[in-house]
Amino acid sequence: MNIKNRRTIRQYTQQPITDELLNRLLDDAARTQTMGNLQLYSVVVTRDPEMKERLAPAHFGQPMVTSAPVVLTICADFRRTTDWCLMREASPGYDNMLSFMNAATDALLYTQTFCNLAEEAGLGVCYLGTTIYMPQEIIDILQLPQLVVPVATLTVGWPAEEPPLTDRLPLEAFVHQEVYQPYDEERIDALYADKEQRPENLKFLEINEKKTLAQIFTDIRYTRKDNEAMSQGLLNVLCQQGFLKTSDLTYPIMPMIETRPEVLECDVVRFQNNKEKWVAFVGLMDNQPYEIFTGLMDDEEGIALPKSVTRGRIIKHVERDGQKRYDFQFENKRGYKTTVEGLSEKFNPEYWNYAKLISGVLRYRMPLDHVIRLVGSLQLDSDSINSWKSGVARALKKYLPGSTTEDEKFE
Numbered sequence: 001m002n003i004k005n006r007r008t009i010r011q012y013t014q015q016p017i018t019d020e021l022l023n024r025l026l027d028d029a030a031r032t033q034t035m036g037n038l039q040l041y042s043v044v045v046t047r048d049p050e051m052k053e054r055l056a057p058a059h060f061g062q063p064m065v066t067s068a069p070v071v072l073t074i075c076a077d078f079r080r081t082t083d084w085c086l087m088r089e090a091s092p093g094y095d096n097m098l099s100f101m102n103a104a105t106d107a108l109l110y111t112q113t114f115c116n117l118a119e120e121a122g123l124g125v126c127y128l129g130t131t132i133y134m135p136q137e138i139i140d141i142l143q144l145p146q147l148v149v150p151v152a153t154l155t156v157g158w159p160a161e162e163p164p165l166t167d168r169l170p171l172e173a174f175v176h177q178e179v180y181q182p183y184d185e186e187r188i189d190a191l192y193a194d195k196e197q198r199p200e201n202l203k204f205l206e207i208n209e210k211k212t213l214a215q216i217f218t219d220i221r222y223t224r225k226d227n228e229a230m231s232q233g234l235l236n237v238l239c240q241q242g243f244l245k246t247s248d249l250t251y252p253i254m255p256m257i258e259t260r261p262e263v264l265e266c267d268v269v270r271f272q273n274n275k276e277k278w279v280a281f282v283g284l285m286d287n288q289p290y291e292i293f294t295g296l297m298d299d300e301e302g303i304a305l306p307k308s309v310t311r312g313r314i315i316k317h318v319e320r321d322g323q324k325r326y327d328f329q330f331e332n333k334r335g336y337k338t339t340v341e342g343l344s345e346k347f348n349p350e351y352w353n354y355a356k357l358i359s360g361v362l363r364y365r366m367p368l369d370h371v372i373r374l375v376g377s378l379q380l381d382s383d384s385i386n387s388w389k390s391g392v393a394r395a396l397k398k399y400l401p402g403s404t405t406e407d408e409k410f411e
């Protein structure tokens, strides 16, 4: 196959890939270069439809995961080499960031070599970058041990489509002679002109009501919010899998520990628990949940709010005696403010205590998926507190990255 004609294939025929062909390709791909010739990678082959079904959500439901005959998860792997050292009176020092980078490099080189060989053999391949978006799920499903982190996924099958070739930037866009040439506006205009004028991209602008193609990337496909949340998840996984120590993270985590500002913007999230109407006030910092108060919507005992109220502010008051009080304030359409005083008093004290705990966890930036799992795992007795628990989980899920996904977004 001529490289000039290569393209990603996302639709596959029913024709299986034989073990013989797959093993030949996997074996040949190992001729790729690796650090110290240590081959710091592993590949998990998924053929079982049930396993594919389990993997699919970790890839944001991209359909290729279940429709391809073979799914390969390629992992950065220092486990095997570390075990080898331990069994040979050698003392390994590979539980660190540099080693992860080396293993990830090996794994990606292997992945690309496999792609070249598979395409040469007439197969179609799609690379799934979603592998590093929710790695913990993949680690759990594939039972990956310490010092093994998934870095790439390939869906592989016989092509059932021939999509148009995608564009590329011109050579001058990415090759620099001798020293790096900065990009001024004129150069950017020239280098991106073709991409920006392509009918398919112009259509994207129209559909998404955006002014520039760059905004499609910043506002829809790869947003700051998603990137930051998923970076946090990835750092967590690197700690969990033994490549990073929490002490390595002390410095970057420290600045996040702030005192609560006096005023926090908040979302009002309504939901139903069994037959009861509930409301959650989710205090936000950098658009991420920072604290949460929940309780029954009720004129008599709880909170009564006009239906139109979906945003507001939570204001902290410290009374003379040092007691803290939290008020909710919203503006109506005409700009008049209404304040609901004493959120804490409005809700059942038991919910309030749990809310304090959950808010503490949120405030110190435990990754949101872990907070939701923690809330879900609480062992609580009474029915009402169990509805509180599911309500909190439901309100927080809204802020998980990818909760408004289209396939395209996660490429």
Ligand SMILES: Cc1cc2nc3c(=O)[nH]c(=O)nc-3n(C[C@H](O)[C@H](O)[C@H](O)COP(=O)(O)O)c2cc1C
Binding pocket: 006, 007, 008, 009, 010, 062, 126, 127, 128, 129, 130, 165, 166, 410, 411
């Ligand atoms: C790091 C990386 C992540 C990607 N992730 C996805 C993905 O999650 N889903 C998908 O359909 N394609 C994914 N792709 C494929 C790209 O969308 C594709 O390579 C690009 O649009 C160019 O198209 P082409 O390969 O057909 O030339 C990924 C490619 C790379 C290199």
